[in-house]
Amino acid sequence: MTLRLTNTAKTYPDGTRALLPTELYVDQGEIVSLLGPSGCGKTTLLRIIAGLETPDAGSEIWFGSDNVTSLPVERRKVGMVFQFFALFPNMSVRGNIGYGLKMQKLPKSEIDARVTEVLDMCQLQEFSGRAVDALSGGQRQRVALARAIAPRPRLLLLDEPLSALDAALREELRDELAVLLREFDITAIFVTHDQDEAMAIADRVAVMSNGQVVQSGTPEDLYRNPKSAFVAGFVGNAMRFDGTCEGTKLKLAGGTLTLPGDGSGQDVFVRAEDVQIEADGPLTGRVETVTFLGTHYRIGISGITTDVLASTYVGQNAPRAGETVTAEIKPEMLMLLPKGAAGE
Amino acid sequence: MFRSKTKVLQLAVTLLACAFLLVPTILSVMAGLTVNYFKGISSGLTLKWVYQVWELYSESIFLSIWLALACLIVTLIIGLPAAYGLARHPGWLSRMLEEFISLPLAVPGLALALALLQLYGTLKGFRASWTFILVGHVLYTLPFMVRSILAVLAAMDLKTLEEGAATLGASPWQRFRDIVVPNAMPGILAGALTVVTLSLGEFNLTWMLHTPYLKTLPVGLADSYASMRLEIASAYTLIFFIIIVPLLMAMQWASARAQRIAK
Known part of the structure; x- marks a missing residue:
């Protein structure tokens, strides 16, 4: 599915402009990273795409040929991985991964089959019966990814999915995530403040600053041809x-x-x-x-x-x-x- | 174990304190089981008084259980959504509201009852019905239910959990049912046991609100102390203990569990 945002902005009731009018286009199967320092509006943009924040009037969000601007989050069919995973503590690993399928009212046998398939893909078979609080950080992160991907969303959104992990694990999971996302063959948007993460995972990086996308391009392009001092400094520490x-x-x-x-x-x-x-x-x-x-x-x-x-x-x-x-x-x-x- | 003098002293003080609390209880219970209290145990043991209490006051016992359950249902229906609302919208207004529903804890039961009588006393049908006492009990127990659930809900990142469920396609009602309620369960359980125990044992307020046809367990107890022979009153105490002590223990267990989760 392609994603197209036109004139999308967010102003908070107190007048803070979290996101200035933004245009964004993401192609089918493309993995785009929103990169920027904290407070640059990248998470706001992601949450607007998910439907967790309401954008200002005049904003338009298109999933393929559907205008989803006024569609509530639960009907947008997006998968989301949260920074601190947000796994349901009252459900087992299987229960967490199957929840989205249950919401689609699939028959139980099909839910079981799909959950098993996703468990295999994410190498979680041996943990399937565990309670989520009996998992390590890396395992939780994979369960969160499996849960988001199981209902076959139109779009996968990842909000700083690696930042809650310790440094050694982060690097390992970063490469694993890059491989998995390509295996899923899904359109994905990935929010991060870490340039290495963005470059390792994304096909295209959109650098954000002060509520705006300041430059967007392949990691190499951004690195070699920054258009502003901010991009030069933020990507590759020029x-x-x-x-x-x-x-x-x-x-x-x-x-x-x-x-x-x-x-x-x-x-x-x-x-x-x-x-x-x-x-x-x-x-x-x-x-x-x-x-x-x-x-x-x-x-x-x-x-x-x-x-x-x-x-x-x-x-x-x-x-x-x-x-x-x-x-x-x-x-x-x-x-x-x-x-x-x-x-x- | 008894090597040091401090240990011996500690043990002695503990045992003394226990005796201070337990001896009157045991005496009272034994009085309800002896044939003649004034002659002592030598007059023999009997269950006669317990049967008599049952004959005289079984209605009070059933009324109390009924009231406690009704009170539980009402506090759940009001308390769970209230706690959820307070947990989802933290801020000064929520804190004010929380303090406001906790007011009945600070106001003496008698004053609360007087206020209810002044306001509703003239509505004859309501005044004479068990629902009048129920209103008093709900007012008095609701803060315990709300606070107990709120403590558990406040300890988790409810907003993000719900957002997670929403992205997976869950409607607001499904989120409440699948995420909020199951995760609030330790708080609900602790609150429920507290409400039932308090409702069963509540005397102050109930005594003011009751009518001769609507005596609850503790009101009946006072009645038996005032008008029956000592053995019957003591047997009544025994029955009261049998009902309330297991509940108290379950409440302790559930509260400790909820507190552990809230941490």
Whole structure:
């Protein structure tokens, strides 16, 4: 099913504008992530799609060719996975997963068969008879997913489904979720504040800030071609240079950089992995911090720009703190974005 | 175990306190079973007085049980939706309402009864019917039901649970039936036992509201103390104990369970 939102906004009675008029289109089978910091309106948008919040007048929500704007949540046929799972404590794992099917008034034999099928898909067979409070966090998360998917919803909505889990488990389940969602072959919207999660799971990421979708695209596209300072900073932690542009030259405290284009009126950004420590580089600075991260080092260099510039160093002989180093940045790795459009 | 003096002292104090509470109870119960209280146990044991109580007061016993059950049904019908409403809409208004329905706890039963008499005393049919006493009992027991359910409901994320059920296709009524009621059950059970126990044992208010034809268990007890021989009054106490003590124990158990869940 395709999802189309036009002019969808949400204003709370006290005048807070949680969501500015938003257009969103999600294709059949596409997995879209709504990414943004807390309070950016991503959960509000998800809850409006689910039918748990009423949007402002003039908003329109289309599921395929059905206008569902005024349809109550229980008739929208969406599956939802909640942040803290919201499993029913009065039902077993089977009872939870079968509840949506029971609401569809399916015969008992069919409910049993469908529940078993979903239990298999989510590798929950051995827990089927358990009470939900006898499950671990990861198991609960899978039961919540199984419960949402069992009634074969038209659309699957996930509200920060991994944030209640501890870090190690989160990464494991993230990859598992990415595989499962593709197996289900379902249109899905996934809300998160974690860029890694969004990029690992989604086909397309919509970055939100202050109640607006500021940019939407494939993870690679967002990473390589951010349209605003906010997106550059939020996706991939780009750093801004504090210097003066003269044509295609950027003058910094620690040297001069060549830009890929005319830099006047532009802010220049770079990511840590594109700052290379090389002998005879045009930038000179002093190593402040050296952090070993297993696959690479993260080196903090001062003196190049106002803030400490981070650089990723792969290799054995990392520089030591206090040393003076020179660095090089390839012009094509620098991102030029219009000044003032910080959007933060 | 008896090595230290403090332990011995503790045990002695505990036993003394128990004796202080239990001896009068045992004496009273025994009085109801002896042939002649003034001659003591040596006069022999009998169930004669218990039978006499049954003959004289069985109506009171049945009326009380009937009232307790009716009171339970009414407090459930009012209390469950009220607790649900309060739990779903927390805020200062809900807290005010909760305090308001809890007022009968602070107002003496006698004053409550007087107010009811002043307001409805002239409605002869109502005044003389058992439903008049029921109204008093409901007023007095409702806060226990509401608070007991509310404590359990407030401890869980009811809103999200209901939203979960809603996304799975459950209508508001189905959510209430499948999610709210089953999860509130420990609170409902604790509240129900409290209501029944309180209704059975309520004297103050009932004594003011009763008519000679409508004596409840505790009112009958007072009547027997005032007008019957001591053995009958004591046998009555015994019957009262037999009815109320198991209920009290069940109430303790259910409340402890509900509190555990509310944590």
